[in-house]
Amino acid sequence: MTTQPAKSEAVGGIGRRLAGHRLLWPALILLALLLGNLAFHHDFFSVRVRDGHLYGSLIDILQFGAPLTLVALGMTLVIATRGIDLSVGSTVAIAGALACGHISTAAHPGSVATMLTAVALALGVALVLGLANGFLVSGLGVQPIVATLILMVAGRGVAQLITGGQIVTVTSAPYKMIGGGYWLTFPFAVLLATALVAFTGFVTRRSALGMLIESVGGNPSASRLVGIRAGGLLALVYVFSALCAAVAGLMISSNVSSADGNNAGLWIELDAILAVVVGGTALTGGRFSLGGTVLGALIIQTLSTTVYSLGVPPETTLVFKAFVVIVVCLVQSPVFRAKVLRRRRTTTPRSHTTAGTAPQQQEVRA
Amino acid sequence: MATPPTPRPTDSGDPQPVLEAQGIRKQFPGVLALDGVALRLFPGEVHALMGENGAGKSTLIKVLTGVHPADGGTILVDGRPHVFADPLQAQQAGVSTVYQEVNLCPNISVAENVLIGREPRRFGLIHWSAMRQRAAELLTELDLGLDVTSLLGSHSLAVQQLVAIVRAVDVSAKVLVLDEPTSSLDREEVAQLFTLVRRLRDRGVAILFVTHFLDQVFDLCDRVTILRNGRLEGEYPIGELTPVTLVQRMIGGELATLDQLSVRAHEEAAQRATSEPFLQARRLTRTGSVEPYDLDIHAGEVIGLAGLLGSGRTEVARLLFGADSADAGEVSIEGRKVLLRTPRHAIARGIAFCSENRKSEGLVGELTVRENIVLALQAARGWTRPLSRTKQDELARHWIQALDIRPGDPEAQVRHLSGGNQQKVLLARWLLTAPRLLILDEPTRGIDIGAKAEIQKLVARLAGEGTAVLFISAELEEVLRLSHRIAVLRDHRMVATLTNDDTVTPERLLTTIATGADS
Ligand SMILES: Nc1ncnc2c1ncn2[C@@H]1O[C@H](COP(=O)(O)OP(=O)(O)O)[C@@H](O)[C@H]1O
Ligand SMILES: [Mg+2]
Numbered sequence: 001m002t003t004q005p006a007k008s009e010a011v012g013g014i015g016r017r018l019a020g021h022r023l024l025w026p027a028l029i030l031l032a033l034l035l036g037n038l039a040f041h042h043d044f045f046s047v048r049v050r051d052g053h054l055y056g057s058l059i060d061i062l063q064f065g066a067p068l069t070l071v072a073l074g075m076t077l078v079i080a081t082r083g084i085d086l087s088v089g090s091t092v093a094i095a096g097a098l099a100c101g102h103i104s105t106a107a108h109p110g111s112v113a114t115m116l117t118a119v120a121l122a123l124g125v126a127l128v129l130g131l132a133n134g135f136l137v138s139g140l141g142v143q144p145i146v147a148t149l150i151l152m153v154a155g156r157g158v159a160q161l162i163t164g165g166q167i168v169t170v171t172s173a174p175y176k177m178i179g180g181g182y183w184l185t186f187p188f189a190v191l192l193a194t195a196l197v198a199f200t201g202f203v204t205r206r207s208a209l210g211m212l213i214e215s216v217g218g219n220p221s222a223s224r225l226v227g228i229r230a231g232g233l234l235a236l237v238y239v240f241s242a243l244c245a246a247v248a249g250l251m252i253s254s255n256v257s258s259a260d261g262n263n264a265g266l267w268i269e270l271d272a273i274l275a276v277v278v279g280g281t282a283l284t285g286g287r288f289s290l291g292g293t294v295l296g297a298l299i300i301q302t303l304s305t306t307v308y309s310l311g312v313p314p315e316t317t318l319v320f321k322a323f324v325v326i327v328v329c330l331v332q333s334p335v336f337r338a339k340v341l342r343r344r345r346t347t348t349p350r351s352h353t354t355a356g357t358a359p360q361q362q363e364v365r366a
Numbered sequence: 367m368a369t370p371p372t373p374r375p376t377d378s379g380d381p382q383p384v385l386e387a388q389g390i391r392k393q394f395p396g397v398l399a400l401d402g403v404a405l406r407l408f409p410g411e412v413h414a415l416m417g418e419n420g421a422g423k424s425t426l427i428k429v430l431t432g433v434h435p436a437d438g439g440t441i442l443v444d445g446r447p448h449v450f451a452d453p454l455q456a457q458q459a460g461v462s463t464v465y466q467e468v469n470l471c472p473n474i475s476v477a478e479n480v481l482i483g484r485e486p487r488r489f490g491l492i493h494w495s496a497m498r499q500r501a502a503e504l505l506t507e508l509d510l511g512l513d514v515t516s517l518l519g520s521h522s523l524a525v526q527q528l529v530a531i532v533r534a535v536d537v538s539a540k541v542l543v544l545d546e547p548t549s550s551l552d553r554e555e556v557a558q559l560f561t562l563v564r565r566l567r568d569r570g571v572a573i574l575f576v577t578h579f580l581d582q583v584f585d586l587c588d589r590v591t592i593l594r595n596g597r598l599e600g601e602y603p604i605g606e607l608t609p610v611t612l613v614q615r616m617i618g619g620e621l622a623t624l625d626q627l628s629v630r631a632h633e634e635a636a637q638r639a640t641s642e643p644f645l646q647a648r649r650l651t652r653t654g655s656v657e658p659y660d661l662d663i664h665a666g667e668v669i670g671l672a673g674l675l676g677s678g679r680t681e682v683a684r685l686l687f688g689a690d691s692a693d694a695g696e697v698s699i700e701g702r703k704v705l706l707r708t709p710r711h712a713i714a715r716g717i718a719f720c721s722e723n724r725k726s727e728g729l730v731g732e733l734t735v736r737e738n739i740v741l742a743l744q745a746a747r748g749w750t751r752p753l754s755r756t757k758q759d760e761l762a763r764h765w766i767q768a769l770d771i772r773p774g775d776p777e778a779q780v781r782h783l784s785g786g787n788q789q790k791v792l793l794a795r796w797l798l799t800a801p802r803l804l805i806l807d808e809p810t811r812g813i814d815i816g817a818k819a820e821i822q823k824l825v826a827r828l829a830g831e832g833t834a835v836l837f838i839s840a841e842l843e844e845v846l847r848l849s850h851r852i853a854v855l856r857d858h859r860m861v862a863t864l865t866n867d868d869t870v871t872p873e874r875l876l877t878t879i880a881t882g883a884d885s
Contacts, residue, residue, distance in 0.1 A: 208744045208752040211737055215745075218730040225689055225727055226795070227713040227745040286732040 022280050026295035029278075029328050033302045034058075041309060053182045057305065059190075065301030066193035067092070067179075067248035069294055071268055072275035073197055074241030076293045077204070079276050081217040081230075081237055082285030083137060083144035088245035088272060090155025091129055092265025095122035095246035096253030097162040103170045115174035122246050129155070130242030134235030148238075152269070159261035169258040179254030189251045196247070200240075201290045210288070213237065217285025275300050278328050299328065382445050384409050384572050385430070385461065385541050391438035392422075392429050394782075396773065399425040403439075403598045405591055407541060407572040412563060414583045414604075415576045417593035418616055418814035419786035420772065423576050424466050426593070427545050431456040431463045454483075460540035464530050464547055466576070466785075466812075472519025472526070477501035479518050480533045504532050509558055523723070524551050531559065535566065542566060543574045546812055548582060552674045552840065560586055578814060580609045592616055613815055642701055644834045645717075645803055647686065650695035656681040658695055659860035661853060663803060663834045668825060670849030670866070671838040673879055678858035679838045680722060683805045686836070687719040688712040713746060716802030720792050720809055722838070724785070728792045731781030735771065736762035738780045739794045746799065765794035770820070786817030793821070803834040810839060822848060842872050856882045 037057070038044045047056035071088050078085045099118040106114040129151060136147035181188040204210035216223045216230045223230055245265070253259045277283060278299055279292030303324055307317045330336045383406040392400040400422045407413055415423050428434045430441060432450030441448055443459060450456040453463060470479045477498045478485070486496040501514040510528055518526055531547055544563075548556050563573055563586060575587060583590065583604070590607060592599040592615050599615050607615075643662035651658040656678045663669050671679040684690045686697065688706035697704055699715050706712045709719070721727035729738050740758050747753070753761070762776035769790040771783075780791055789809055796804060806825070810818040825848055829835055839845050845852060846866065852875065854862045861882040864870050877883075 206752065207749050208747070209749040211733070211741075211744065212749050214733060215730045215737075215741060218732045219726070221727045222721075222730055223745075225687075225709050225719060225721060226742045227710045228741075229710065229745075229748075233749070286730075 022289045023291050023295065025331060026279055026292050026299065029331065030295055030299050030302065033299060033306065033324075037302070037306055037309065049185060052185055054185050054187070057309070059187065061298065061301050061305050062190045063187040064305070065298050066187070066189040067251045067265075068268065068271055068275060068301055069193050069297040070196060070244045070248040070251070071241075071265075072272040072279075072293045072297045073200055073290065074237075074244030075269075075272040076276050076279070076281055076288050076290060077200075077213060077237040078144070078241045079217075079273070079281055079283060080213050080285055080288035081234055082220070083234070083237070084273065084283070085133065085148045085238060085241045086145065086269050087129065087133060087148040087151035087155055088241060088248075089265040089267060089269045090152050090159060091126055091242050091245035092249035092252060092268055093159035093259075093261050094129070094155055094162065095126055095249030096259040096264045097159045097168065097261050098122045098125055099175070099250055100168040100170045100253050100259035101162050103172050103175055104168050109170060109172050110174070112174045115172055115177075118175065119178075119250060122250055123243060126242040126246030127239060130239030131235065133242065134238035137238060138231040138234035156261070159259075159264070161261075163259055163261040165261070167258050167260045171257065175254050176257060177254070179251035180257075189255070192247070192251070196244070197290060197294055204290070209233075209236075214286050214288065218287070271300050272297075274325055278325070381408050383407055383442070384444060386442040386445075387426075387430060387439060388442075389439040390426065390429055390436050390441075392425055392434060393437050394425075396775070396778075397596075399596050400429065400436075401596045403593065403596070404601075405430070405574075406601070407574055409540070409570045409572050410567055411588045412567050412573045412575055412586050414587040414590045415574055415593070416583065416590055416612065416616055417599075418816050420784035421593040421616075421814075422596040423593060424545055427463065427465070427543055427574070427576070431461055431543065433465075461543065462534040462539040462541070463543040464534045464545060466545040470518055470526060470530055470533070473517060475515050476505075476512055476518050476521075476529055477514035479529055480504060480514070482533075504535070505529075507532075507562075509561075524555055527551060528555060528559070531562075535562070539566070539571055541572045541574065545576045546578065547575075548577055548579060556582070578812065578818075580612065583612070584609065616815065644700060645686065646698045646701075648696050648698075650685055650692050650697060652681065652685055652690055652693050655690060655858065656685065656855075657859045659853075661686075661860070661863070663836060665802070665834050666829050666832045667851065668829045668835045668837055668849045670845035670852040671836065671855060672842060672845050672852050672875055673855030674840075677855040677879075678860075679855050680807055681858065682853075682855065682860070683719065683807055683836060683838060686712070686803075687717055687805055689719065713742070713799075716800075717805065718742070718796035718799060718801035718803070719805040720789075720796060720807060722807040722811065724788050724792060725781075729780050729788055731779065733780060734777050735766065735780050735783070735791055736776035738791050739765055739776075739798065742795045742799050761798055765798060769794055769824075786813035789813055789817070789821070793824070797828075801833065803836065804828065805836040805838075807838045808840065809837075810841070810844065818844075842875055846870065846872060846875065854878045 034044070041057070044057050047054055047058060049055070071092070075085055075088065099122045102118040102121055103109050103114055108114055133148050133151060136142040136150070137144050177188055178192070179189050183191055204213070212223075212228055213233055215226070216228060216233055220230065248268070249265060252264055275296035276293050277296070279289055279294070279296030281288040281292060300321075303321050307320055312320050385405075385407040387403065387405045390400050390403045390405075391398075403422065403426055405415070405426065415426070417423050425434065429436045430450075432452045432455055441450075443461075448459070450459065450461070456463065471482070474482075480501040481497055486493045486500060488496070498514050505512050505514065510525075510532065512521070512525065512529075518529060521529075527547060528551070531544065534542060534544075542563075547559060551559065560582075563575070567573055577583060587604055589601060589603050590612065591601045592612070594616065641664060644665045645661075645663045647659065647661040649658040649660065659682060661669070661682070671682060673679050681690070685692050686706065688708045688711050691707045697706055704711070704715060706715075712719070725731065730741070733741075736758055739762050740753055743761075744753055759776065765771070766774045766776060771787050771790045771794070773783075780788060783791065793809070809821050813821075822844065825835055825837060829850075837845065837848055849866050852864045852866055852870065853860055854864065854875065856879060859882075862878050864875070864878070
């Protein structure tokens with residue numbers, strides 16, 4: 001894999017291992033997207049303080065990107081074990097529906113206690129959903145894509161049952177705080193997401209959790225023979241993924257003060273998977289990068305923002321997104337980069353007499 | 367790039383090499399794998415490429431066949447400069463290769479594996495019956511009576527290896543390159559392969575052959591090219607070499623103390639037999655894998671498991687480690703009955719197991735040398751009790767040095783290491799848990815003489831320090847040299863347990879393996 005020493009040194013503060021090749025490309029892509037926006041909106045980078053709150057396009061990206069970042073965070077660990085969690089979108093909807101349903105029927109909708117029980121209810125149910133996924137995958141050996149598909153489909157229905165097919169609106173200042181409030185001028189959702197990412201990074205890298213997850217995903221049979229209890233780890237990552245999705249669901253419903261069983265978190269699992277992949281964690285499991293995932297989520301969110309601010313017609317939004325994602329994936333592929341390099345070099349005269357000209361054939365074969 | 371027309375070598379005058387490489391250089395990050403290496407292959411010869419592990423044999427082959435681009439040097443095909451962009455181009459130009467890492471697809475049929483990429487077609491669709499027929503013909507040529515419709519993965523590693531060879535041979539090859547094709551084959555399969563190689567040689571094919579078995583070199587090859595540390599040591603007609611000079615040139619200077627190693631203490635073994643064994647297996651069995659067997663293993667004792675490939679040696683070991691769980695029978699450790707249902711049970715009781723499949727069942731290729739080394743210890747502690755980074759670094763450094771793992775970088779990804787060094791990483795992983803019983807399944811397979819001698823010495827030393835060792839190897843000499851007692855397996859049955867005294871000779875062992883009766 002080619003790394004560019006000059007540039008990786010520039011990012012060197014984060015740590016040589018991470019900066020080397022893992023985060024470089026996602027970071028450059030994010031930067032390019034942001035600069036692209038700047039070309040259209042000259043005030044794109046400007047951040048103002050109004051009423052003691054930060055405002056600006058960058059802040060919007062962070063705030064609206066917070067739920068996606070959380071879902072992608074959970075997804076990263078699942079994918080690192082060679083799994084996938086398609087049910088997160090439904091969990092988002094269920095969590096929002098439960099919380100709003102609880103608040104709207106509570107005696108004191110605006111009290112902190114009601115908000116806390118609503119949050120506890122949502123997280124508790126998410127825990128059960130995560131355990132169910134984990135049990136199907138590790139206990140029964142169902143393929144992750146199938147196991148979580150069950151909840152993806154059924155969960156949407158459950159969310160609609162909870163909301164009675166309606167959009168449940170709530171008025172609760174404490175609840176509004178989670179997804180729409182500010183703390184120390186920052187959007188609370190951004191602070192919460194940052195804290196959870198930092199916490200996850202700390203736990204996975206300071207404990208042996210990260211290494212064991214990478215081992216199980218990188219080589220399951222070797223991991224079994226080395227005595228790793230994969231079952232527990234698998235259950236843990238699915239529970240974690242569901243909890244992350246639940247917090248994201250609380251944020252989303254809190255931001256709009258309502259729960260929509262139909263549309264909340266719709267297709268967020270796909271955005272999350274994209275964010276993970278764009279961030280450099282392979283779907284085949286093994287090595288994962290939380291930093292990459294955060295960058296990936298921000299890339300996806302910036303794309304969505306760009307689409308709106310450029311005034312791309314809504315019906316072409318998905319096509320536009322897909323196009324950018326393809327480009328991102330291509331740029332990250334060593335094979336593709338090598339091929340482009342080769343194309344460029346073929347313009348210089350070459351001879352067939354020595355194998356030394358072989359950089360033309362920089363195809364990477366597994 | 368089009369293949370130039372290939373003139374047949376003329377009968378008169380100097381024979382022209384069909385493939386020639388000069389001054390080949392290949393740099394990997396941090397490793398100069400090849401430095402000015404030359405190689406000539408003539409039509410109708412079997413040419414051995416020799417060198418210790420990590421000498422650059424596989425890399426040379428990959429550079430020649432377009433897997434890796436070279437960083438310098440010239441490759442001539444039939445006297446003309448030529449660069450293959452990828453292995454497919456090489457194959458189309460008549461250079462067929464079986465790489466060291468067999469890369470077939472276990473979940474499709476044998477026929478598809480043999481003909482993948484060039485399936486017979488009709489109306490643009492795969493002509494399945496023609497494909498099966500063609501594959502069956504090719505297999506029959508090699509005396510391989512396989513059902514071509516069966517899944518490749520349902521066969522043993524050895525059979526898969528042969529299928530890979532059949533696949534390579536099935537192209538009108540001018541040059542056939544075999545990178546350690548015999549490392550997982552048993553005697554009979556090797557003989558089959560050699561018959562095929564000789565037949566191809568007589569047809570005028572040039573064969574480049576990499577192996578670690580010296581007797582195979584002297585048996586089969588006409589000329590030898592020796593690499594040492596990425597450099598060309600020399601090219602010799604086989605007649606100019608003896609096994610000793612060949613090994614000397616491969617390792618350069620100090621000849622490994624292979625033969626100084628001997629197992630003295632046979633009297634000790636007799637004493638041991640009366641003491642309580644560390645592990646005692648009684649009527650242990652698993653249907654379809656191994657018939658009921660009894661086995662006692664004492665502390666400080668090396669038990670060799672001998673038998674042909676597929677005779678059930680690995681299966682015996684896997685039951686003792688809980689990798690497979692037994693259907694019946696019992697195991698006691700230090701006199702107490704235990705249940706070994708999972709590897710964790712066995713590990714908790716001080717048993718360690720190095721699988722014969724280093725890649726698929728041993729190492730986690732993506733992780734670093736350090737992470738692979740501490741993995742077993744960390745797994746035993748669970749994720750909530752991490753080894754500190756300082757401790758990990760210390761352990762990695764210690765074992766890299768103790769076992770002379772190269773390159774000595776603890777942060778290198780383990781998949782980039784050569785086979786011998788990967789084996790050492792695997793050993794380090796278990797040794798640092800200080801096991802009471804170490805099960806080694808083919809620990810010296812596919813690794814060079816130097817590393818092999820080191821591992822053999824290590825086994826003897828561990829036993830001397832009181833570790834019990836169960837040692838599985840296809841090489842009888844090795845088993846004889848190291849073991850205090852030898853259990854012989856035949857057709858999934860333990861047919862004999864011999865105390866390794868002066869009466870046990872390779873011949874006697876062979877007879878037992880072949881007939882199932884101790885003469
Ligand atoms: N893809 C690779 N990346 C980095 N180093 C490699 C790679 N392949 C081989 N090497 C290194 O090149 C050297 C030669 O390896 P190899 O050709 O596999 O040896 P041999 O086949 O003779 O045992 C070793 O030091 C090995 O670690
Ligand atoms: Mg090799």
